Amino acid sequence: MGIRSFAAELLPNALQGRTRPHAPAAGKQALEISTFAELSDKLGYLGKTDLKTIRDAYKFADEAHLGQFRASGQPYITHPIAVAGLVADWKLDAQAISAALMHDAMEDCGITKVELIERFGSPTAELVDGLTKLDKLQFSTREEGQAESFRKMLLAMSRDVRVILIKLADRLHNMRTMAAMAQNKRSRIARETLDIYAPIAHRLGLNQIYRELQELSFAYIHPWRHAALEKAVQRARGYRRDIVSRVQDDVTKAFGEAKMKVEVSGREKTVYSIYRKMREKHAGFAQVNDIFGFRIVVPALSDCYLGLGVLHQLYKPVPGRFKDYIAIPKPNGYKSLHTTLVSPLGTSVEFQLRTDEMHAVAEAGIAAHWLYKVNLRDTNPSDVAQRLGALWLKSLLDIQDETRDAAEFLEHVKIDLVPDAVYVFTPKSKILALPRGATPVDFAYAIHSGVGDHCVAAKINGEAVTLRAELRSGDVVEVLTAPGARPNPAWLNFVRTGRARSKIRHFLKNLEHEESEALGLKMLSQALRAEGLTLPSPEASGPAATPGAPALWPALLRWSGNRSAGELLIDIGLGKKIATIVAKRAAQLMREQGHKPDAVTLSLGRYASDDSAPTQGLVVIDGADGASITLATCCRPIPGDSIVGYLGRGEGLLVHTADCHVGKRLYERDRERWMQVEWSEEPTRAFESAITVLLRNGKGTLAQVAQAVSSAEADITHLDMGEEAVGETAEIRLLVSVRDRLHLADVLRTLKRNPTVLKVQRVRP
Numbered sequence: 001m002g003i004r005s006f007a008a009e010l011l012p013n014a015l016q017g018r019t020r021p022h023a024p025a026a027g028k029q030a031l032e033i034s035t036f037a038e039l040s041d042k043l044g045y046l047g048k049t050d051l052k053t054i055r056d057a058y059k060f061a062d063e064a065h066l067g068q069f070r071a072s073g074q075p076y077i078t079h080p081i082a083v084a085g086l087v088a089d090w091k092l093d094a095q096a097i098s099a100a101l102m103h104d105a106m107e108d109c110g111i112t113k114v115e116l117i118e119r120f121g122s123p124t125a126e127l128v129d130g131l132t133k134l135d136k137l138q139f140s141t142r143e144e145g146q147a148e149s150f151r152k153m154l155l156a157m158s159r160d161v162r163v164i165l166i167k168l169a170d171r172l173h174n175m176r177t178m179a180a181m182a183q184n185k186r187s188r189i190a191r192e193t194l195d196i197y198a199p200i201a202h203r204l205g206l207n208q209i210y211r212e213l214q215e216l217s218f219a220y221i222h223p224w225r226h227a228a229l230e231k232a233v234q235r236a237r238g239y240r241r242d243i244v245s246r247v248q249d250d251v252t253k254a255f256g257e258a259k260m261k262v263e264v265s266g267r268e269k270t271v272y273s274i275y276r277k278m279r280e281k282h283a284g285f286a287q288v289n290d291i292f293g294f295r296i297v298v299p300a301l302s303d304c305y306l307g308l309g310v311l312h313q314l315y316k317p318v319p320g321r322f323k324d325y326i327a328i329p330k331p332n333g334y335k336s337l338h339t340t341l342v343s344p345l346g347t348s349v350e351f352q353l354r355t356d357e358m359h360a361v362a363e364a365g366i367a368a369h370w371l372y373k374v375n376l377r378d379t380n381p382s383d384v385a386q387r388l389g390a391l392w393l394k395s396l397l398d399i400q401d402e403t404r405d406a407a408e409f410l411e412h413v414k415i416d417l418v419p420d421a422v423y424v425f426t427p428k429s430k431i432l433a434l435p436r437g438a439t440p441v442d443f444a445y446a447i448h449s450g451v452g453d454h455c456v457a458a459k460i461n462g463e464a465v466t467l468r469a470e471l472r473s474g475d476v477v478e479v480l481t482a483p484g485a486r487p488n489p490a491w492l493n494f495v496r497t498g499r500a501r502s503k504i505r506h507f508l509k510n511l512e513h514e515e516s517e518a519l520g521l522k523m524l525s526q527a528l529r530a531e532g533l534t535l536p537s538p539e540a541s542g543p544a545a546t547p548g549a550p551a552l553w554p555a556l557l558r559w560s561g562n563r564s565a566g567e568l569l570i571d572i573g574l575g576k577k578i579a580t581i582v583a584k585r586a587a588q589l590m591r592e593q594g595h596k597p598d599a600v601t602l603s604l605g606r607y608a609s610d611d612s613a614p615t616q617g618l619v620v621i622d623g624a625d626g627a628s629i630t631l632a633t634c635c636r637p638i639p640g641d642s643i644v645g646y647l648g649r650g651e652g653l654l655v656h657t658a659d660c661h662v663g664k665r666l667y668e669r670d671r672e673r674w675m676q677v678e679w680s681e682e683p684t685r686a687f688e689s690a691i692t693v694l695l696r697n698g699k700g701t702l703a704q705v706a707q708a709v710s711s712a713e714a715d716i717t718h719l720d721m722g723e724e725a726v727g728e729t730a731e732i733r734l735l736v737s738v739r740d741r742l743h744l745a746d747v748l749r750t751l752k753r754n755p756t757v758l759k760v761q762r763v764r765p
Contacts, residue, residue, distance in 0.1 A: 032176070033085040034078040042088040043097070050094035054084075057098035057120060064102070064109040072180040079173060080104065086169035090364065096162045099127035103170060106132040123160075130163040131170070164200060168209055171197045175216040190220035205333050208363050211270050218272040229271045232285050237268070243345050244292050250344075251294065251351075254314045260307060263297040293350040297359050301326065304337050304353045311351055315341035318348055326358075328423050328431060333361050422473045438471050438496045444479045445500035452500060453507055454481040468494040486511070516573030517566050519629065519653065522619060523675070524572055527583035532597025533590055538565035555589050556582070578647070578672060619645060621655060622680035623687065629653045631687065634765040635660035638687040640741030645677040646670075653677070661765050686737040688717055689744050690763035695756045697730045704756055705732070712750040714738050729758065 033039055036058050043051060061080050068076035084100040098120055105111040106128055116125035171193060178186050194217035201210040219226040244266055255262045269277075269291050277288050298307050304326060311317075321340035329335045336354040343349045354362060424432055424443060432446050440458030444451045457480040458465055471477060487504045495501050525535045538553050553565050560577065562568040571577045621629065621643070629645075635657040637643045642658035646666055655677055656663030667674055695701055702719075709716055718735040738744045744762065751760045 033082055034074070036081060039081050039085050039088065042085055045091055046094060053094045053120070054097050054101070057101045057124075060119065061101045061105055064105045064111055068108070070177070070180070072177060076104075076108075079177075082173045083166065083169045086172060087166055090165065092162060092165065095121075095124045095127065096166060098124050099131070099162070100166050100169065102128050103131045103166060127160065127163055127166065130160070131167055161204075164204065165206075168197060168201055168206065168213075172209055172213060175213060175220075178216075178220065186220045190217040193217045194221065205330075205361055206364060207334075211273075214272045215270050218275065222275075225275060226271055229275055229285070233268070233271060233274065233291065236285075236291060243343060243347065247343050247349060248294065250314060251296070251311070254310050255296075255307070258306075258310050260303060260310070261299060262303075262307065265295050265297075267293050267295055269293070293352070295352045295354070295359075298353060298355060301355055304355065307353045308337055308339060311339060311341060311353075315343065315349075317341055321348075321350075328433075330433070334358075336362060422471055422475075424471050424473070424475045424477050427476060427478050434471060435496045439468050439494055440465065440471070440477055440479060441467050441491050441495050442497045442500045443471065443477045444481075445495075445497065445503050447479070449503045451479055451481060452503055453487055454483065454485045455479050456482045456485045467491070513566075513570055515629075517569045518573070519619070520569030520571070520573030520579070523579040524569065524582060524586075526619075527579040528586055530580075531583055531587040533587055533595060535586070551593060552586065552589055556586055559585055559589075573653075579675075580672075619653065619675065619677045620680050621677055621683075623683045623685040629655065632656045632660065632663065634662040636687075636689050636763075638689050638738060638740055638744060639679045639683050641679075643677050643679070645675045647673045647675060659764075683739070686715075686739055688735045688737055690733060690735055691744075691748065691751075692731055692733050692761060692763055693751060693757055694729060694731050694759040696758065697728055698756065701730075701756050702732075704754055705734075705751065708750050708754050708757075709734070709736060709747060712743075712747040714743065714747045733763070 065076040087100045198213040318340040323338040335358045444455040459478040637657045646654045715737040720733040
């Protein structure tokens with residue numbers, strides 16, 4: 001039975017009052033608190049000075065939120081108190097609890113950071129500032145503001161991990177009390193929580209919060225499905241009580257006979273995890289067997305492996321379902337042994353074995369170092385927690401360094417939050433954790449950006465593979481590099497890590513800027529030559545410099561509004577500014593500084609241009625121009641064709657053939673953006689040209705066409721037969737890679753000599 005039919009069976013009885021669903025919490029919730037007296041009862045672990053600081057923070061927040069109410073009708077101060085209570089459950093320090101009490105003061109009450117620094121000190125003020133969203137008026141859309149605020153929060157978290165702990169407590173309380181909100185707002189917040197905040201909690205090892213945020217989000221996004229599955233789980237609980245009790249008794253007896261002191265506890269999968277498994281396996285509820293599992297806590301690390309032997313002697317293990325997260329911990333610090341066994345009734349039951357210390361980290365993650373004082377002694381718990389999340393935090397900073405766009409940053413972080421991981425080895429046996437589905441390119445960038453940028457091939461377990469091959473746990477990966485290699489834009493289609501994606505995009509953007517700057521310099525120099533003047537170098541200085549060079553560029557930049565000469569040249573190369581207009585302004589400035597047109601330069605400029613053609617100066621096309629110059633796909637120009645260049649707005653230079661109808665329409669509409677271009681005498685690569693071939697349909701026809709093209713020393717890069725039914729004749733369209741028009745003519749002649757070919761011609765737009 002699928003999810004939809006299963007839900008339909010249970011919905012009539014399960015979905016009363018669905019417009020305002022009561023979202024159940026997963027697992028055991030801490031008792032909600034709403035008064036400062038209740039909060040004070042949780043602060044017995046702090047000293048008198050800290051308690052006074054927290055009391056002052058409460059009074060400050062209470063006064064700031066005076067007259068404000070939540071959607072439920074409660075005074076707004078009850079929310080900061082509840083958030084502070086959740087933070088206190090983790091035994092965080094006075095600064096964190098004070099920040100939790102005041103976390104909305106800057107955003108909602110007009111309190112400034114300076115006021116907070118004066119009253120409570122810089123560390124507390126920095127925490128509150130990291131939790132404060134940016135002013136919505138700064139952004140054109142809600143999505144842009146959300147992405148920028150999220151980036152601000154994560155960067156604050158990279159400096160102090162307490163920021164994200166307070167934010168997760170804030171989000172958890174909001175999710176618990178969201179029933180009073182409008183349906184569309186509930187769904188939007190729940191989706192954001194499921195996509196971003198629940199994965200962050202998992203990444204930092206906060207598994208209790210992770211499970212509860214998932215459960216609450218699911219209840220708000222799909223209330224009908226949640227209600228139906230919850231009812232089914234309640235039924236299954238009754239059906240399977242006997243088997244759970246029997247397994248627990250058997251396990252307890254087996255460990256007793258082995259004279260091992262252990263704590264055995266049963267656990268139940270959350271409704272959301274059951275739903276996700278049903279979707280992944282396309283199965284009904286009845287086919288999901290491992291709804292219940294057992295956790296065994298042992299005194300020492302070696303007992304984990306002894307306990308594993310006891311379990312495997314008691315029940316048969318399921319092959320391939322054993323995982324050793326002690327030898328290879330998860331990136332969030334999680335350690336346990338996982339094994340799945342076959343119960344007496346034939347159902348699969350998962351067991352987890354861990355020590356008390358491992359259990360603390362498994363449930364509370366980075367918060368465990370405040371909550372349980374795990375191995376702290378003289379160490380600051382903030383420093384320990386910061387180190388635990390250090391790898392992911394470093395990844396965030398790497399992504400931030402190379403991603404200036406907030407929405408792109410958010411996209412990269414979402415990718416990096418994928419919880420499932422594979423563990424692979426370098427040739428020197430170093431272990432790397434990568435998200436499931438990662439490729440050798442992800443592996444290369446995880447080692448170093450220099451390795452990724454120059455990656456050309458890879459080997460997995462000694463065998464050559466493609467760069468898009470999927471890595472599996474246990475693989476030994478070797479990356480082969482070449483000094484002249486550079487990232488391929490196609491890699492963005494298959495890389496999985498945010499680090500790899502941001503590094504590739506950063507490299508390609510820099511490359512585009514470098515090429516556009518070089519093109520802009522060439523175009524401006526040639527346009528200025530038509531005025532009889534030589535463009536001084538932006539870097540020119542000293543006695544050898546062109547007279548007046550230092551004064552020209554600042555004046556030109558003030559006129560254009562650019563911050564640097566490089567930025568102005570990039571704008572010219574991308575078509576955002578017209579080279580002739582900039583050249584005329586530069587010529588005017590140079591004449592004001594006493595420069596006079598040079599007759600030789602003027603004649604060169606006139607010789608290089610034709611009055612009947614576009615007038616931005618001549619650009620030579622050799623095929624090595626990269627992202628700044630592209631060949632139009634409508635006409636596919638090749639060396640030997642008469643060509644013209646169109647400078648698109650922000651798109652660089654687009655080259656058309658002179659007789660291209662598309663190009664002619666653009667010329668009539670936007671004449672000032674056209675410029676003169678010509679082919680280099682020695683192109684650096686081959687060029688694609690489109691041809692159509694009409695041929696007799698028969699056995700081996702395509703092979704004969706391919707052989708004819710190959711014999712003319714050309715390559716077929718693409719073949720399209722269309723969607724029409726094939727009859728006695730068929731028309732195919734080929735993209736062939738040729739050197740120039742003469743080479744293309746040779747290819748066409750060779751094809752015409754083939755008896756199966758009836759007609760062949762070059763495609764013209």
